[in-house]
Amino acid sequence: MKKFESIKTGEKAQLTHTIRQSDIDQYVELTGDDNKIHVDQQYTSKTAFKKPVVHGMLSASFISTLIGTKLPGDGALWYQQSIKFLMPVRVGDKITVFAKVINKIKRTKTIQLSTEIYNQNNQKVITGTASVKLIEEVQPSAIQKAVKVKNNIALVIGGTGGIGKATCFQLARDGFDVAIHYYKNIESANRLKKNIEKLGNNATVVNADIKEIDQVDRMIQRVLRKLGSISVLVNCATTPIPNIKIADLEWRNMQEQYDVNIKGAFNIIKFVVPIMEENGYGKIINLITQYIEDPKPELAHYITAKSALSGFTKALATELAPKGIQVNLISPGMTDTQLLADIPEKVRLLTAAQAPLRRLASPDDIARVISFLSSEKSDYLTGETIRVNGGQVMI
Amino acid sequence: MEKLIEERMREVISAVFNIPVNEIRTDASSDNIESWDSLKHMNMVSALEEEFLIEFDDKEIFELLNYELIKTIVLEKIEN
Known part of the structure; x- marks a missing residue:
């Protein structure tokens, strides 16, 4: 949380969100506001709006997100808001919320913000003014401060897959607090969180389509708010790997693999590296495949993307x-x-x-090596590839 | 049907490697059957072909590496 003194008049913050149909569905379920103008295509086609209009307060709720997570952030008490809805917002619109400090009241430790929301066409859809009181934390003692930056907070991308799940458990057993990323399987992520908490560790569940940089930004901010930092990043993200002959391979098949393996890794690293730089410590572990060194037919899309990830990783190292x-x-x-x-x-x-070891790898086999690379036992290793393949490829 | 084929397969393995049927484990392979050398492997291939009236191609001959694989490949060939 920012201190009142450190906030400057004119300071700005912003966030972006693309409105999805699932946002409307969840909002209706939460509030019960199923006004036909928001949900009924047939009804709205007979009105001047022609298409359903997103609930005004749904769009405006992102002002809350901006105030609560960025300006000023944790501890913000948002107690007053004027609001004017200027234009309708539709499903699919990419809205950008801007907040700017326009006044500071020292006596009450209160700030006033202009709050504006624009759509992707740079049209202002919502405008208003917010008043926010800063509730500051009681300062920890010097000793508490010293242990604040810990080296045992892990973010596991693809935490609900086979290897991801085993990794979350292994790192929790090693004493890590774990942020479990999921893409679709929220039930599995929540079960995993409960089981990790039973071990006495902190755990949090975070969601993002890692191909979308805005979603990754929000995910990382959430991890920071819940766990305080990130010292280890394990990237187990994957996507189905169909066998496709070269003759049938289309660029979209290649793109699909690039998007998850490279764009996803790139997006995450963009936000995680600055955190690790600030801490002067961090371990990043990416997963590739044995098929890079022992290629199999009909997997060009997968092998190419994983090879790119290998190059990216070594360049980063x-x-x-x-x-x-x-x-x-x-x-x-x-x-x-x-x-x-x-x-x-x-x-x-x-x-x-x-x-040679006469069996397939189990997720635990991989997780144990991830545990080693996450620990101080691997402090003199970087840019290295550890093969966990039962001796199938030896170089 | 599958059980019957497996029983016949066990009889073949027992005869070729000269071990009692009840001592053939489901993880049987050249790693744990001492007499399973390259010559006996070819004997087993011929005996299986004769027993089930099937023919293994060159690739399959080298894929008959253990009990589970023999069962899978024999069943696959009979079904086809």
Whole structure:
């Protein structure tokens, strides 16, 4: 939370959000406001609006997000707001909320903000003024301050997948507080959170489509508010890997893999690296695949994207090492997870039989190596690839 | 049907490697059957082909690496 003294008149903050149909559905479920003008396509087609209009207070609620998370942030008591709805907002609109400090009242530690929302066409849709009181934390003692920046807070991307879940558990057993990222499987994420909390660790669940930088920004802010920092980032994000012959491969198949493996990693690192730089400490672990060194047919899209991630990781490792941030890779062989559901039994049996260790990797096998790379035991490793494949590829 | 085929497969393995049927485990392979060398492997291939009236191609011969794989490949060939 910002201190009252550090806030300057004229200081600004902003956030962006694309309104989705699911936002409307959740708002209706929460508030019960199912006014046809917001939800009934047929009804609105007969009105001057032609299409449903997003609830005004739904759009305005992002003013609350901006005040509560950015300006001034945690502890903000938003006690007054004037508001004027200038234009309708529709599903699919990308709204940007701006707040600017226009006045400070020292006696009451209160700030006044102009609050404006624009759509993607740069049209002002909402305008108003907010009054916010800053509730400051009681200052911790010097000792408490010293332990504030901890090296045991992990963010696991793809935390509900096979390897991701095992990693969250392993890191919790190692003493980490864990932020569990999920994309679609909220139930699994919440169950995992409860189980980690039973171990006595803090855990939080965060959601984002990692391809969307705005969503990643919000996710990281949430992790910071809930857990305070990020010292370890484990990227287990993945997307289905269909076998596709080169003749049938389309650019969208390549793009799909690039989006999750490279754009996703890029978006996350953009926000996590500055946190680690500030702490002078951080460990980033990306997952690639054995198929980079032992390629299989019909997987060009997957292998190409993972190879790009390998290059990206090594470039980061070189640049970030002097800042105390280590970046490493794990290259698993075929691992017994849900991703194997579509792979024929014979292929699985054959892979296991041909592996010198005579079995497929389990998610725990991978998680234990992630645990090593997350710990101080790996402090002199960076830009390294650890192969966890039962001896299938030896270089 | 599958159970019957498995029983016949066990009989073949027992005869080729000269071990009692009840000692053949589901993780049986050259790792734990001492007599399973390259010659015996080819004997097993011929015996399975004869027993089930099937023919393995070159690739499949090298895929018959353990009990589960033999079962999977034999069943696959019979079903096809």
